[in-house]
Amino acid sequence: MVYQRKLVSQLIQRLQEPRRFIQIVVGPRQTGKTTAVNQALENIPDNSHFVSADDPGFISQSWLRNEWEHARIMCRRDKAEIVFVVDEIQKIPQWPSVVKQMWDEDTRHKTRLKVILTGSSSLLLQKGMYESLMGRFEELYSTHWSFQECSDAFGYTFEEFLYFGGYPGSQNWRDDIQRWRRYMSTSIIEPTISQDVLQMEEIRKPTLLRSLFYLGATYSGQELSYVKLLGQLQDAGNTVTLAHYLELLGHAGMLCGLEKFSYEKVRQRKSSPRFMVYDTSLMILAADVLPVQAAEDSIFRGHLIESAIGAYLLARSKEEGFKVFYWRDRNNEVDFVLQKGAAITALEVKSGRIKGTGGSLEFAKQYPQAFFFIVGSDQCPIEDFMLGRVELFKETARTFDLTPVTPAEIISAFWEYINERANAGVLLAQVISDVSYTGRLVRITFDPESKGISTSLLLSLSPFSNLAEFVGIPIAFDDSVGRRLRPEIDGVETQLADGTSLGVLSTAEIYRMSTGEGL
DSSP, X not given: OOOOOHXXXXXXXXXXXXXXXXXXXXXXXXXXXXXXXXXXXXXXXXXXXXXXXXXXXXXXXXXXXXXXHHHHHHHHHHTSOEEEEEETGGGSTTHHHHHHHHHXXXXXXXXXXXXXXXXXXXXGGSTTHHHHSTTTEEEEEOOOOOXXXXXXXXXXXXXXXXXXXXXXXXXXXXXXXXXXXXXXXIIIIHHIIIIIITTTSOOSOHHHHHHHHHHHHHTTTSXXXXXXXXXXXXXXXXXXXXXXXXXXXXXXXXEEEEOBOOSSHHHHHHSOOEEEESSHHHHHHHHTOOHHHHHHOHHHHHHHHHHHHHHHXXXXXXXXXXXXXXXXETTEEEEEEEEETTEXXXXXXXXXXXXXXXXXXXXXXXXXXOEEEEETSSSSOHHHHHXXXXXXXXXXXXXXXXXXXXXXXXXXXXXHHHHHHHHTTOHHHHTEEEEEEETTEEEEEEOGGGGTOOHHHHHHHOSOSSTHHHHTGGXXXXXXXXXXXXXXXXXXXXXXTTOOEEEEEEHHHHHHHHHSOOO
16 A cells, blocks of 8 residues: 555645645655645546646746646536646746736636645745735645654664655665665755755855755754854855855755744844754765764764754644744753744753753753753653654743843833832832833832932831842742743842942842742
8 A cells, every 4th residue: 555644635635625725735855745746636536637847848937828728628628626736836937927827817717726836845945936926825845754654654663764864765775875875866965956956046156055065964963153164165155155055955955054042033043053954864975974883873873863853843843833943051052942932842852962961951940931851761752752742832821922021021010010019009119219121130219208208217117128029029920921021130129219229139039039949
């Protein structure tokens, strides 16, 4: 029995729905896009017209219009719905404008023509696609095959999957490493670079693009700054060029640079990338290692396992709509941070590679709302994780807004509490004259004299020896406000209008006094 991926059932379901959207199947080379479309067509009653833009001698805008018109004729002749499929659509120049015109004509004339387009991920680089087809299409992703799929379809062991990866065509050469390497080089890597990337956008330094791929794939799972990259590449350009080329390789489903997780988007963009291949076979090819070497070199194997997990997360992120980052603060690091809306999950990978253990503790201090687990622990074995048996996100009461906290928001939160206390008749709150936030410190000024109240009398009536304990309530508890503000505040300082101190407490001290727990 021929193996069918989840993509096939997704296509069947959408083809059985009323005509609403163009279905665009996107994915790297040799991941089974065309096979999935054909399997879906075999399982629906509608007739189809399948054409491929893979022959450079025929493809043009006129060719596409003629084939589309042929599908329309089939609709009118059979008085039935027809599925029109264009394989490798990205090879047709300015295809989005033609598709928009033909689709809109069919919509106006109520032509019963459903459309599927397939292409490599690089079709996302086509300028004008989103503008021309806005609101007219849905995307389906043909990612690299997962360990679960390779195990079910080809009987892969985990070790085989680490080495040979998730390209289904390569499984034929598992017993002949040299033929496998030639297949990967000539059928996947070189065509992807020379056709899917170089022909989609003007590349001034194609040698640099290739060198970046091979170097980045070799260092998959590792963080490397663009400045260091320039020092290792012979045909060096500048950091902006490297960042752009890495983005193109990411669109082609080969290599990406994970950004560092931060509330501040600017910090994410400026961070050194952590290289991550979309399939571990690309790392094996680039590093030029044999199976026995990959198994026995503990450092390489550790990065290989981390890359397999990273590739798995990147594939799931396409379908499930989350983002994948890494995190570092000085010498503390976390392998992967996932963000989906307001929920975040931190993953540490126990791969056998020696590394520091303080990252998870420090991350938990800075992001107490995060869901955290260790891949490779007794509770989460690596193979179980790769087989999809672990839930990535857990919605809890600790989840909250991840947009950057502004000084105005911090000041507003403290004033909201102060005004609530003042309206409740609390004298201490009624004499507060100013709230400011500078240098990660909240400073609150009391001015009883301006209200006609003696300072000494006020202090004698106060139940607090340190007034920071009173005004620190907005960051004192494990509620949504406290969890959001605490990472941006080091402490609270109170003073009189003349600058006399009325007490200072750190954020950790305020939290501990209120909850009995440490941050």
